[in-house]
Amino acid sequence: MPELPEVETVCRSLSDQIVGRKIQRVTIRRRGIIHGPAQPHHLLVGNTISEIRRHGKQMALIGKNAPHACVCVHLGMTGALVCRQSKRQVAHDRHCHVIWHLGQESNLVFRDPRRFGGIWTLASFAKLEKSRWASLGPDALQITPTKLRKQLANTARPIKAALLDQNVLAGLGNIYVDELLFNCHLHPANPACLLPFDQLQSLVTKMRRLLPRAIAKGGSSTRDYVDGRGRMGHFQLYHRVYGRAKQPCRRCQTTLLHTKIAGRTTVFCPKCQRYPTPTKKY
DNA sequence: CCTTAATCCTGGAAGC
DNA sequence: TGCTTCCAGGATTAAG
Numbered sequence: 001m002p003e004l005p006e007v008e009t010v011c012r013s014l015s016d017q018i019v020g021r022k023i024q025r026v027t028i029r030r031r032g033i034i035h036g037p038a039q040p041h042h043l044l045v046g047n048t049i050s051e052i053r054r055h056g057k058q059m060a061l062i063g064k065n066a067p068h069a070c071v072c073v074h075l076g077m078t079g080a081l082v083c084r085q086s087k088r089q090v091a092h093d094r095h096c097h098v099i100w101h102l103g104q105e106s107n108l109v110f111r112d113p114r115r116f117g118g119i120w121t122l123a124s125f126a127k128l129e130k131s132r133w134a135s136l137g138p139d140a141l142q143i144t145p146t147k148l149r150k151q152l153a154n155t156a157r158p159i160k161a162a163l164l165d166q167n168v169l170a171g172l173g174n175i176y177v178d179e180l181l182f183n184c185h186l187h188p189a190n191p192a193c194l195l196p197f198d199q200l201q202s203l204v205t206k207m208r209r210l211l212p213r214a215i216a217k218g219g220s221s222t223r224d225y226v227d228g229r230g231r232m233g234h235f236q237l238y239h240r241v242y243g244r245a246k247q248p249c250r251r252c253q254t255t256l257l258h259t260k261i262a263g264r265t266t267v268f269c270p271k272c273q274r275y276p277t278p279t280k281k282y
Numbered sequence: 283c284c285t286t287a288a289t290c291c292t293g294g295a296a297g298c
Numbered sequence: 299t300g301c302t303t304c305c306a307g308g309a310t311t312a313a314g
Contacts, residue, residue, distance in 0.1 A: 001307065057308085077307055078292075095292085114291045116308055157284070166309080174307070223294090223306080263286070264307070 002075040003057055004140050004171030005214035006225050006233065010081055011052045011059055012215075014108075014228035017083040018061075021102045022048045030097040033112065036121035043100070043121060044069050053125065055133050056140070056170025060125055068124045072132060073110065076117030078223070082109050082230050113224075140171030141211055145201040152192040152200070159195065160188035161262035163203075171211070174264045175220055175242045180210055182241045187273045188266050213238070241267040 002010070026043045028034065036042065050064035059081070063069040073081055084090045084107045090099060093111050098119060100108040110119060122128045138147050151168045152159075162168050163177050172180065181188050183206040186199065195203075219225060219233030222243060226232055236243075240250050245258035249269040258267045 074308085076309085112291095113293075114307085116291070155283090161284095164308090260286095265305095 001077045001173055001175070001223070002079065002219075002225055003173035003176050005176070005211055005235065006219035006227075007054055007057050007059055007075065007171075008211075008215050009219045009227045009233065010075070011054050011228075013231070014081065014083060015052055017106070017228065018049050018102065018108055019052065020048065020050075021106070022046070024101045024103050026101065027099040028097070029099070030115075033097045033110075033115060033117070034119045034121065038121060042069060042071075043098070043119075044071055045100075054139075056136055056166055057173065058133065058136075058170075060128055062125050070122045070125045070128050072120040072122065072128050074117050074120075076112060076114065078114040079110070079112035079117030080224075080226055081228060082111070082226060083107070083228055084109055084230075135167050136170040137166065137168045138170065140169055140207055143169060143204060143207075145197065145204045148200045148204060149197060152195065154193065156191045156193055158188060158261050159186060159190045159192045160264075160266060162192040164262055164264065172207075175222065175239070176210065176214065178242045178267055179240060180207055182269060182273060183210060185272055185274065187275050188261050188268055190275055241269065243267070 023044045026040055026045050028038060031038060044061065044063045047063035047065050047069055049061055051062045053060045053062065058072055058074045061071040086105050090096065090107050090109055093109055095113040096109050096111045098110040102108060120132055137151055152162055155162055160177055160181060163172050184202045214220065214235040217233055217235035218227060218231060220235040221232040222236050241256055244256050245267045247256055249256055249272060252271050254269055254271040256267050257270050258265060260266060
């Protein structure tokens with residue numbers, strides 16, 4: 001499922017293909033996935049894409065010309081934003097909800113079988129920052145230990161639940177939160193506000209290692225994720241815990257356990273991942 | 283405060 | 299083989 005590394009990969013792989021291109025027309029196959037006005041100009045028709053931005057798991061396509069229309073895309077779980085170079089390719093894609101025609105047979109396609117994703121139209125990027133993105137926490141690649149401390153200070157939720165909350169920290173989903181907590185040797189059920197500062201520093205340090213490594217491999221294609229060119233990622237080959245319940249820990253060979261935290265399947269190593277205070281039972 | 287469950291949805295896998 | 303059932307989960311909302 002697209003989390004920060006996958007969304008970042010989509011942004012990078014789309015950049016060459018769509019930035020600077022003028023949008024000729026748009027085809028809307030399923031109006032329901034668009035939130036906000038959906039006249040052609042709201043979807044950047046007649047406009048030129050000047051920039052692609054990302055915050056957490058969401059991306060923004062920004063128009064160059066006045067009034068700087070802005071399209072926010074959230075891929076949800078099965079969403080994909082892919083540039084296709086022929087009509088024949090697009091015809092083979094199922095669940096295409098919106099198709100932007102860029103000319104010369106080039107089409108930007110938003111497809112999303114499960115429809116947990118969506119598109120939001122706004123008058124400008126500033127409006128997006130002031131509305132939809134205003135409640136998001138700091139981006140996972142930008143956050144500092146001090147900021148993280150502030151974000152976690154007043155919550156006793158399990159650290160996993162807090163890190164998954166996009167209003168606390170933007171970008172992590174179920175894959176990378178489990179991988180991160182394993183890398184930090186932290187049990188996912190640790191109450192967030194009880195973590196000492198050096199654990200928060202560890203979280204930030206490991207996050208800044210994990211996420212760029214995942215980006216370097218093009219993200220994780222555990223199911224159907226592909227980038228803006230339709231290419232799979234390969235970071236799933238490097239997962240240490242996600243999807244590996246009942247298999248041996250790659251570090252200590254102990255059988256990995258699985259449980260539910262914050263309603264999500266959670267895989268962890270009972271030996272490597274501990275509470276910071278060893279007196280606590282788990 | 284916190285939790286779980288239901289909701290949206292499809293397709294792949296597992297079970298009978 | 300072929301059907302049914304379950305499960306995956308991002309975000310939101312309601313209920314406990």
